[in-house]
Amino acid sequence: MKNRNKISIIALFVALIFVQTGCQDMFEPAIENHKDNSDLYNMPGWATGLLGHAYISNPVGSWSFSDVATDDAVSNNPNNGHLQMATGSWRANNNPMDQWQYLRASWQYLNQFLDIADEVSWANDPLVADMFRDRMKGDAFGMRALYMYHLLLNHGGWTDDGQLLGIPIITEPEDLSSEFNLPRNTFQECIEHLYADVDSALMLLPEDYGVIEDDSQVPAKYRSLGVTAGQYSRVFGDNAKNRMSARIAKAVRAQAALLAASPAYEAGTDVTWEEAANMMAVVLNGLGSNPIAEIDPNGNKWYENSSTIENLPAGVNPKEMLWRG
Numbered sequence: 001m002k003n004r005n006k007i008s009i010i011a012l013f014v015a016l017i018f019v020q021t022g023c024q025d026m027f028e029p030a031i032e033n034h035k036d037n038s039d040l041y042n043m044p045g046w047a048t049g050l051l052g053h054a055y056i057s058n059p060v061g062s063w064s065f066s067d068v069a070t071d072d073a074v075s076n077n078p079n080n081g082h083l084q085m086a087t088g089s090w091r092a093n094n095n096p097m098d099q100w101q102y103l104r105a106s107w108q109y110l111n112q113f114l115d116i117a118d119e120v121s122w123a124n125d126p127l128v129a130d131m132f133r134d135r136m137k138g139d140a141f142g143m144r145a146l147y148m149y150h151l152l153l154n155h156g157g158w159t160d161d162g163q164l165l166g167i168p169i170i171t172e173p174e175d176l177s178s179e180f181n182l183p184r185n186t187f188q189e190c191i192e193h194l195y196a197d198v199d200s201a202l203m204l205l206p207e208d209y210g211v212i213e214d215d216s217q218v219p220a221k222y223r224s225l226g227v228t229a230g231q232y233s234r235v236f237g238d239n240a241k242n243r244m245s246a247r248i249a250k251a252v253r254a255q256a257a258l259l260a261a262s263p264a265y266e267a268g269t270d271v272t273w274e275e276a277a278n279m280m281a282v283v284l285n286g287l288g289s290n291p292i293a294e295i296d297p298n299g300n301k302w303y304e305n306s307s308t309i310e311n312l313p314a315g316v317n318p319k320e321m322l323w324r325g
Contacts, residue, residue, distance in 0.1 A: 037116050044132070047120045050113035051136060054143040057106045059099070059150040060323070099154040103147055110144045112173040127227050131235040135243075138204030142244035142252065145197040148190060149256045156187050156265070164268025166190030188269045191260050194253070201249040207286070208247055209240040209315075241315025247286055248323050254279035287319060295320050 040047040075083045081096030114137065122132035148167075156166045167190060168182040185193075211233040212218065218232045257279045260271035284291040302308045302318035317324060 037112075040116055041119045042121050044120050044122050047113065047116060048136065050109045050116075051140055051143070053109040054106045054140075054147070057102050059103065059146070097154070099150065103151050103154070107144065107147050107151070107170070108174060110140050110147070111171060113140050114144075114171075115173050125231065127222075127225060128231050128234055130225075131222065131227070131232065134204040135235055135240065138201045138246075139244045141197045142201035142205065142249040145194045145201065145249060145256070146244075146252050148194040148197065149252055149259070152187065152190055152194075152256070153259060156190070158268070164188070164265060169193050186268070187260070187265060191256060191269060191271060194256050198249045198253040201244065202246050205244065205246045205249065206236050208245055209236050209238065209243065211237040238315060242317075242324050247283070250279070251283045251322055254283050283322075 040050075077083065081094075084090075084094065085096050117133060117137045117140065120133070120136075122129040122136070151167045156164070158164055164187040165184040166187045167184055169185045169190060170182070174180070206219070212229045215223065215229050218227050218229060222232060254276065257271050257276035259265065260269040261273050261276040287294040296302070296319075299320060302320065305318075308318050312324075
């Protein structure tokens with residue numbers, strides 16, 4: 001009997017200890033591993049994840065098989081979205097051509113990144129940190145221009161009263177308190193914003209990425225600060241190939257100008273065919289004084305060249321391929 005009482009007392013004592021020590025965990029939630037903007041200031045790897053989302057959703061990263069939405073081809077899959085669209089099932093809630101959600105999501109991530117980029121500690125070396133900041137911000141501006149182009153391509157258009165509209169131009173990160181019922185800006189205003197983003201990218205990015213061997217090759221704006229070839233190559237070297245560059249940003253601008261000058265939109269913009277052609281000429285001039293001679297006359301046969309394929313993992317593209325984003 002005494003042993004039973006002792007066991008009961010010990011069990012009760014243990015239970016009381018458990019309850020007393022467990023109260024804090026029971027009623028006060030533990031710190032959660034959720035990051036906010038201030039946490040990212042000292043976590044550059046996490047901060048670049050915001051920019052990385054734009055690459056994950058890169059609209060030029062996959063092929064479109066929309067031929068089956070026309071008479072050019074027919075799908076034998078009755079559940080194919082394009083087939084349903086072509087046979088009378090195209091609705092607001094069933095739109096296989098819709099690009100708005102994922103393009104705008106990446107636009108939001110780019111705005112979030114640009115909002116914190118100046119506060120992030122990119123590297124311990126202050127010169128390297130400044131160059132990383134330039135590269136990352138230039139990358140984001142260029143990608144935002146790319147997303148503007150694709151948003152206009154997919155969602156710009158004419159209203160019933162004859163206005164050519166684009167998208168709402170939003171340059172700040174949105175949150176739950178943001179005003180979402182915003183009117184669309186004009187197509188022309190969107191093109192001008194795209195041009196401005198490209199200009200910002202051109203100020204911050206090199207024409208191409210690659211390792212340099214001598215300090216004399218460092219761009220003047222960095223050389224004047226004392227940046228060495230090694231420091232420059234750490235930021236703008238081979239490891240950054242196939243990221244947004246000045247050359248690619250110029251191509252985005254040329255594509256947008258061509259869209260704005262096209263018969264579908266020329267009446268609503270002040271972009272001319274001549275302007276679009278001149279912008280594309282700037283891109284083609286990157287191939288040399290005779291760009292046509294630098295391109296395979298047959299075209300799209302790079303995959304037959306074994307050395308070209310072997311160089312792809314190193315970020316080296318065939319001359320007819322500007323970007324593998």
